[in-house]
Amino acid sequence: MTALIEIKNVSKIYATSDDSATWALQGVSVNIEQGEFICAIGPSGCGKTTLLNIIGGFISPTEGDALLNGNAIQGPGPDRGVVFQEYALFSWLTSRENIEFPMRLKGVSKADRRAMSDKYLEMINLTHAADRYPGELSGGMRQRVAVARALVNEPQLLLMDEPFAAVDAMTRASLQEEVLRLWEKLKFSVLFITHNIEEAVFLSSKIIIMSPHPGRIKEIVPVDLPYPRDRASPEFGALYAKVNEAFHT
Amino acid sequence: MSVQTTSKQDSDGPEAAVSPFHWQEQEQAFLRKLNAEKRKKTISQLTLNLLGVVLFLLLWEATPHVIPWMNILLFPPPSDVVGTLVELVESGELLENIAISMQRVLLGFALAAVLGIVAGLFTGRIALVQHLSDPVLHGMRSIPAIALVPLSLLWFGIGEASKVALISWGAFFPIWLNTFTGVRDVPPVLVRSAKSLGATPYQTMFNVILPASLPFILVGLRQGIGIALIVLVAAELAGASSGVGYMVATSHQLFRVDIMFIGIATLGFLGYMVDRLFTFLQSRIFPWYSSK
Numbered sequence: 001m002t003a004l005i006e007i008k009n010v011s012k013i014y015a016t017s018d019d020s021a022t023w024a025l026q027g028v029s030v031n032i033e034q035g036e037f038i039c040a041i042g043p044s045g046c047g048k049t050t051l052l053n054i055i056g057g058f059i060s061p062t063e064g065d066a067l068l069n070g071n072a073i074q075g076p077g078p079d080r081g082v083v084f085q086e087y088a089l090f091s092w093l094t095s096r097e098n099i100e101f102p103m104r105l106k107g108v109s110k111a112d113r114r115a116m117s118d119k120y121l122e123m124i125n126l127t128h129a130a131d132r133y134p135g136e137l138s139g140g141m142r143q144r145v146a147v148a149r150a151l152v153n154e155p156q157l158l159l160m161d162e163p164f165a166a167v168d169a170m171t172r173a174s175l176q177e178e179v180l181r182l183w184e185k186l187k188f189s190v191l192f193i194t195h196n197i198e199e200a201v202f203l204s205s206k207i208i209i210m211s212p213h214p215g216r217i218k219e220i221v222p223v224d225l226p227y228p229r230d231r232a233s234p235e236f237g238a239l240y241a242k243v244n245e246a247f248h249t
Numbered sequence: 250m251s252v253q254t255t256s257k258q259d260s261d262g263p264e265a266a267v268s269p270f271h272w273q274e275q276e277q278a279f280l281r282k283l284n285a286e287k288r289k290k291t292i293s294q295l296t297l298n299l300l301g302v303v304l305f306l307l308l309w310e311a312t313p314h315v316i317p318w319m320n321i322l323l324f325p326p327p328s329d330v331v332g333t334l335v336e337l338v339e340s341g342e343l344l345e346n347i348a349i350s351m352q353r354v355l356l357g358f359a360l361a362a363v364l365g366i367v368a369g370l371f372t373g374r375i376a377l378v379q380h381l382s383d384p385v386l387h388g389m390r391s392i393p394a395i396a397l398v399p400l401s402l403l404w405f406g407i408g409e410a411s412k413v414a415l416i417s418w419g420a421f422f423p424i425w426l427n428t429f430t431g432v433r434d435v436p437p438v439l440v441r442s443a444k445s446l447g448a449t450p451y452q453t454m455f456n457v458i459l460p461a462s463l464p465f466i467l468v469g470l471r472q473g474i475g476i477a478l479i480v481l482v483a484a485e486l487a488g489a490s491s492g493v494g495y496m497v498a499t500s501h502q503l504f505r506v507d508i509m510f511i512g513i514a515t516l517g518f519l520g521y522m523v524d525r526l527f528t529f530l531q532s533r534i535f536p537w538y539s540s541k
Contacts, residue, residue, distance in 0.1 A: 056441075056445060057445075058441055058444075075444070076441065076444040076445040077445065077447065078445070078446060078447035080445060081445065081446075082441065082442065082445040084438045084441070084442065086436070086438050088436075088438040088439060088441070088442040090439065090442075090457065090460070090461070091461075092460040092461070092463065092535070101446060101456075102446040102447055104456075105446065105447050105448050105449075105452050105456070106447065149442075149446065150445075150446075153446065153447060
């Protein structure tokens, strides 16, 4: 059985602002299996966002193959939902309309759209904010709407690019729990980019540790702690220490 | 009754010594005072505004009487102008001219809006179109619309077409340029979102790029309608047989400065009203725009 995503020996070269060339990724190979929750972690310049952009279909690799269900990735598509770091909601649409946006593109009837947006609004506990515009929502609420909008197409893979980097620590913790809840319920795969070790250990079933200049995979650490995870448990602490060590050596 | 409450609460301890109504009363008294002060301020401001207008009119009325060498025909006092205004309104002449002028402005503006927004979207989004059109569009932009009045008369005659063409020419450029800037300013993450949600290039253009650049487009439309009014006057001053600008032009030949004053004031008033109408419609049609 082929993996959901196969990254085979992928490299990506970029022009920097002073017109020299830099390798964002060099010879990276990794698979994402059905239902996995993978966190990619590493300092800036390690190519984690480049990896996400290649899988998202926003850029293509300079060398190597990026496959989705065994076929080369041709471009972005509704089978891969994306949640960005910056707020990527459409400011002229309400929460509900943002969630309904992908269905409107497909010409889904108004009643069906409404039923779906009701369902997803309830899932992210934002029924009360359905008719508010993004400008009227807090940072955490906006990212919940962004997650719902990405999930409404029922993608096989959810790509998340440091989605909670801009929210405060309390909100961040509750958003993490919410994503895990949705992941367990809807059974999609996740590639989650972060530079926060604790976040990676709390969320993922597998952690990809990357190193910069050139961007490479340094180590892949499986995380076999059962969900829900207890940040205060010794097992959590031990894994944190392990990832931290791999990260810093 | 309030005495009773107070005495009852006295026994509860030192904090309860004050009646709960006390705070409410204080609050209400405070709010009353605040409102009264606010109202007073508004009233005195309005009074001063009104006084300013009256002073201006008095000064205007008095000037020809005070300054002996001033020709009253060249500087008619407000009493004369108001009389003429009533005549012009009663005969329907003024409203007729306003109607025809507004029709020209709206037609020209609508044409410019459609062309300007479409041009802005495509030049902003497609590099090929941008580079191809850049020198020509920017070259034409530098030509003052007023310089094209004689050409427009030759090409489109003295009828409506020449006015509408000139107005849309003038209004096109700010609408195009602002739309272009707005399209360029759309965060790439919105375009990526749309694509990953399954939007086709066409859907991305009209469901994402267009609404995302709307704040800029609105600025362009507002500038465009301002220019439309300027070009309107230029077009009507030369080679027109109706309109507010024509009214000003003929009053010059008839030596009727009173009519000229009315025409000029009407143009100012129209400009002001159109701008107010624009901001009003903007807040009605785009509620999210004002909520940001």
